[in-house]
Structures are given as C-alpha cells and as structure tokens.
Amino acid sequence: MSKCILVCAGDLTVGSIPISEGDFVIAVDGGLMYCESLGVEPDLIVGDFDSITESFTGALEEIESKFPEKVVRLNPMKDDTDTMAALKIGIEKGFETFYMYGCGGGRLEHTIANIQSLIYLKDRDLKGYIMEGEGMTFVMRDESVSFKETMEGYVSLFALDPVIKGVTEKGLKYTLEKAELTYGFPLGVSNEFTGVQSEISVDSGTALVVVNWA
Numbered sequence: 601m602s603k604c605i606l607v608c609a610g611d612l613t614v615g616s617i618p619i620s621e622g623d624f625v626i627a628v629d630g631g632l633m634y635c636e637s638l639g640v641e642p643d644l645i646v647g648d649f650d651s652i653t654e655s656f657t658g659a660l661e662e663i664e665s666k667f668p669e670k671v672v673r674l675n676p677m678k679d680d681t682d683t684m685a686a687l688k689i690g691i692e693k694g695f696e697t698f699y700m701y702g703c704g705g706g707r708l709e710h711t712i713a714n715i716q717s718l719i720y721l722k723d724r725d726l727k728g729y730i731m732e733g734e735g736m737t738f739v740m741r742d743e744s745v746s747f748k749e750t751m752e753g754y755v756s757l758f759a760l761d762p763v764i765k766g767v768t769e770k771g772l773k774y775t776l777e778k779a780e781l782t783y784g785f786p787l788g789v790s791n792e793f794t795g796v797q798s799e800i801s802v803d804s805g806t807a808l809v810v811v812n813w814a
Contacts, residue, residue, distance in 0.1 A: 601696075601697060602620065602621075602622030602623050602624070602695070603620075603623050603624075603695060603697040603698065603699055604623070604624045604625075604626065604687075604690035604693070604695035604697070604698045604699070605617065605619065605623055605624070605625045605626070605698075605699045605700075605701070606626050606628050606631070606683060606686050606687070606690070606698065606699070606700045606701065606703075607625065607626070607627050607628060607631035607632075607634050607635050607638075607640065607642065607701050607702055608628040608629070608630075608631045608682075608683050608700060608701065608702035608703050608714070609628060609629045609630030609631050609633075609634075609647075609651040609682075609702055609706075610702045610703050610704050610705050610706045610710060610711070610714075611702065611704055611705025611706060612634045612701060612702040613704070613705075613732045613733035613734065614701060614731065614732070614733045615638075615733070616638060617638060617640055617701060619640065624643050624644070624690065624693060624695060625640060625641070625642045625643050625644075626642060626643065626644045626645070626646055626686045626689065626690065627640075627642035627644070627645045627646070627647075628646055628647055628682050628683050628686045628702075629646070629647030629648065629649055629650065629651045629652065629682045630647075630649075630651030630652055630653075631647075631701075631702050632645050632647075632652065632656070632660065633652070633653065633656055634701070634702055636656075636659070642670070643670070644670055644671075644672065644686075644689065645660070645663065645670055645671045645672070646671075646672045646674065646682060646685055646686040646689060647672075647673075647674055647682040647685075647686075648673070648674045648675065648676040648678070648682060649673070650676065672685075672689070681710070681713050681714075681717075683700070683703070683713070683714055683717055684713070684717055684720070687717055687720070687721065687728075691724070691726065695726075696726050696727060697726070697727045697728075697729075698721060698726065698727065698728045698729070699729050699731050700714065700717075700728065700729065700730045700731065701731050701732075703730045704730070704732060714730060715730070715737065715808065718730065718737070718738060718739040718808075719739055719760065719806065721739075722739045722740075722741055722806065734812050734813060735753070735810065735811045735812040735813055736810075736811050737808065737809065737810045737811070738808075738809055739760070739806060739807070739808055739809070740800070740802055740806070740807050740809055741802065741805065741806040741807070742802060742803065742804060742805070743801070743802065744799055744800065744801040744802075745799065745800050745801075745809065746797065746798070746799045747771075747793065747797065747798045747799070747800075747811075748797060749795055749796050749797045749798075751793040751798070751811075751813065752793055752795075752813055753792075753793060753811070753812045753813040754790050754791065754792055754793070754811070754812045755772065755791050755792075755793065755798075755800070755809065755810070755811050755812075756786075756788055756789045756790055756791065756809070756810045756812075757769070757781070757788035757791075757800060757802075757807050757808070757809050757810075758781075758783070758786060758788060758789070758807060758808045758809075758810070759781040759782055759783040759788075759805065759806075759807055760783060760805075760806040760807055760808055761783065761805040761806050762782060762783055762784075763780055763781070763782050763783075763805065764780070764781050764782075764802055764804065764805025764806065764807055765778075765780050765802075765803055765804040765805055766778050766779075766801065766802060766803025766804055767779045767780065767781050767788070767800075767801070767802055767803075767807075768799070768800070768801040768803075769788075769791060769798070769799075769800050769801075770798060770799045770800075771794060771796045771797055771798030771799060772791045772792060772793065772794060772798050772800075773791060773792035773793075773794055774791050774792075776788075778803070781807070788807075
C-alpha cells in the first residue's frame with residue numbers, strides 16, 4: 601500500500617529513506633535540503649521556508665520557477681505547523697499511512713508538536729510513524745501491536761490519557777497483565793525485547809509507543 605512520506609527539518613538520523621512505487625514524498629521546509637543530500641526527489645515542497653539556508657534559497661526559487669505546482673508557500677502567521685500543513689495535504693490526497701523523518705532534535709516544542717500530529721492522525725483512523733535511525737514512534741489506541749522475534753532493543757509505552765486500562769505486555773523482559781497506566785508515572789519505559797514474538801495491548805485509552813532497536 602502506498603504511503604505519504606514527510607521529510608522534515610529536524611535532526612535527520614537516517615542515511616536513506618525507503619521509497620516504493622506510488623509513495624508520495626513531501627519535503628517540509630528545510631527538509632528539502634535533506635532530500636537533496638539523500639538524492640530524494642520530492643513530489644511536493646511545503647513550508648514557510650524559515651529553516652531554508654540562504655545558500656539554498658536560490659535552488660528553491662529555481663524549482664518554483666520551473667515547477668510552480670510543486671511548491672506550496674505557507675504564510676508564517678498560521679495555526680498549523682509546516683508539518684501539520686503537509687499532513688493535511690497528504691490526507692486530502694487520500695493517503696492513510698504516513699512516515700515522518702527529521703521530526704526530532706532541535707527545539708523541543710517542535711518535537712512535541714510532531715508527537716501531537718501522530719495523535720491527530722490516530723483521531724482520524726490514520727497511521728503515522730516518526731522514523732529515526734535508531735527506532736520509531738507511533739500512537740496506539742484500543743488495540744494490540746505485535747513484534748517479530750527478530751526485534752532487538754527497547755520498547756516504551758507512555759499513557760497519553762490520564763489513565764489507560766487493560767495494558768498487557770507479553771514476550772518482553774517485563775510483563776504486564778491488564779494493568780492501568782497513568783500519564784503521571786512512566787511505568788512503561790524501557791522494556792526489552794527477548795528474542796521471542798512479543799505483543800503490547802491497550803484495551804482502553806491512547807498510548808505513545810517508542811521503539812529503539814539495538
């Protein structure tokens with residue numbers, strides 16, 4: 601199934617971005633510079649371009665002059681972040697799965713905003729993943745997620761609601777059975793994969809899942 605890929609302007613921690621036929625790539629503001637360095641051709645460029653370096657402004661203007669339909673310039677005075685604006689465009693185009701790169705590091709408020717964008721997608725029954733070289737982050741709600749036995753590293757689960765209920769963790773170093781987690785205590789941090797198939801379930805509530813592979 602095709603997906604929408606966002607290349608954003610935070611810290612990029614991957615050396616390549618897997619792109620399949622039918623995928624739609626959006627360079628979000630300074631993410632255009634990452635696309636250039638990775639040899640990725642974006643289908644669309646979105647932003648108010650406050651994170652584009654002066655040396656790259658000319659390249660952006662050249663693209664805009666040749667392919668004006670590929671550039672969406674946003675008013676800096678706006679409610680949506682550049683990333684949120686790009687997500688909304690992807691949603692309008694009918695995509696249901698979003699992979700977001702360059703969404704961490706830098707200013708903490710932007711990292712938090714990008715995590716909130718995962719909730720925005722989940723609220724619309726869409727799938728979103730923040731991808732990093734060492735792992736990924738996603739939101740789960742009233743569902744189960746399985747991991748293959750080949751997974752190595754750590755997985756953390758954080759309550760995004762005041763209380764999430766029926767939290768079960770199987771096949772991990774530390775197990776839970778129908779537990780309650782609150783957003784005021786990080787009980788679910790840094791569990792470990794053990795070389796067997798594992799599963800995390802939440803019966804009721806919304807949780808943030810952070811996977812760090814070894």
